[in-house]
Amino acid sequence: LQKYAHVDRSEASRVSTGALPSAEFVRQALGEAYERYRTVQEGELATYIPALAAANADAFGIAIVSTNGAAFLAGDSSCEFTIQSIAKPFVLALICQEIGCEQARAKIGVNGTGMSFDSVLAIELNPERTMNAMVNAGAIATTSLAPGESATEKWAFIQDGLSRFAGRTLEIDAAVYESEAAANERNLGIAHLLNSYRRMYFDASQATDVYTKQCSLVVTVQDLATMGATLADGGVNPLTGEQVVDASVCKRVLAVLATAGMYERSGDWLYDIGLPGKSGVSGGIVTVVPGKGGMGAFSPLLDQAGNSVRAQLATRFLSEQLGLNLFLSRAAQHES
Numbered sequence: 001l002q003k004y005a006h007v008d009r010s011e012a013s014r015v016s017t018g019a020l021p022s023a024e025f026v027r028q029a030l031g032e033a034y035e036r037y038r039t040v041q042e043g044e045l046a047t048y049i050p051a052l053a054a055a056n057a058d059a060f061g062i063a064i065v066s067t068n069g070a071a072f073l074a075g076d077s078s079c080e081f082t083i084q085s086i087a088k089p090f091v092l093a094l095i096c097q098e099i100g101c102e103q104a105r106a107k108i109g110v111n112g113t114g115m116s117f118d119s120v121l122a123i124e125l126n127p128e129r130t131m132n133a134m135v136n137a138g139a140i141a142t143t144s145l146a147p148g149e150s151a152t153e154k155w156a157f158i159q160d161g162l163s164r165f166a167g168r169t170l171e172i173d174a175a176v177y178e179s180e181a182a183a184n185e186r187n188l189g190i191a192h193l194l195n196s197y198r199r200m201y202f203d204a205s206q207a208t209d210v211y212t213k214q215c216s217l218v219v220t221v222q223d224l225a226t227m228g229a230t231l232a233d234g235g236v237n238p239l240t241g242e243q244v245v246d247a248s249v250c251k252r253v254l255a256v257l258a259t260a261g262m263y264e265r266s267g268d269w270l271y272d273i274g275l276p277g278k279s280g281v282s283g284g285i286v287t288v289v290p291g292k293g294g295m296g297a298f299s300p301l302l303d304q305a306g307n308s309v310r311a312q313l314a315t316r317f318l319s320e321q322l323g324l325n326l327f328l329s330r331a332a333q334h335e336s
């Protein structure tokens with residue numbers, strides 16, 4: 001398929017989406033999601049990054065930002081946490097914007113691994129090696145593609161781009177960064193292995209360091225919802241009005257998110273929730289509802305795949321209550 005030039009019409013006028021329910025309805029559903037799941041105690045704190053083990057296991061916040069800029073918050077919505085893997089789709093979007101979506105597909109890949117986010121086996125078993133930008137291998141390779149000759153320039157590009165998605169300057173949590181950097185053998189191993197397959201596009205150790213920095217940026221659920229809303233809004237941040245990336249980039253990034261955002265649980269996620277979403281090991285999840293808005297949820301207790309238990313439950317509830325599942329349809333009026 002890829003050898004035939006294809007027509008990308010996402011900038012054209014025919015786009016099919018819809019709108020969120022009324023503000024009152026959204027507010028009520030959000031409050032109910034919080035009340036329903038705030039006492040759920042299942043899951044474990046991430047411990048492989050030592051600083052994350054110190055998180056408050058009770059914290060739970062949810063936010064929705066609509067494409068017209070309205071924000072809805074519930075629970076610990078001002079609680080700060082590190083973005084971790086949720087940076088991945090936004091970095092992919094920035095790189096697609098720089099080098100083009102087809103180049104990004106050629107250099108990284110867009111297929112699922114069916115394996116965990118830090119799998120080395122997935123690199124060995126698949127000839128594409130990097131596979132996709134949502135697992136660590138593909139994500140470190142994506143970061144290595146950031147413009148700039150030095151790690152400093154690449155980091156400046158990524159910090160600035162992620163901040164434009166959030167609509168405010170995002171800063172590093174130094175304790176989490178240092179903690180992960182000091183225990184980073186696995187990601188360094190992945191980066192060097194990719195280098196041996198010529199699927200790393202900058203110095204492997206320095207690219208891993210920039211990747212670790214991007215994971216350590218501090219956000220709230222409202223930031224996640226705003227970032228998600230930007231991908232839902234044809235690349236325009238609904239709070240700042242800035243065009244961060246093109247609409248055609250959003251469309252491709254959301255496809256990768258749907259395929260691999262929840263790693264080996266991406267099928268279950270899509271089956272339950274029907275929307276592209278991305279989790280991170282600090283307990284955040286961003287979900288994108290094209291044309292309508294973004295959702296951010298946070299709670300640090302994780303399931304076996306490293307996805308927040310309460311955040312998944314809240315997102316599933318809201319997808320159902322607000323009618324957000326992309327695969328949902330209603331029969332047209334047929335003449336009898």
Ligand code: GLN
Pocket residue numbers: 084085086117118136180187212215279280281282306
């Ligand atoms: N910084 C983490 C890592 O690279 C991010 C992983 C995640 O959030 N799933 O291991």
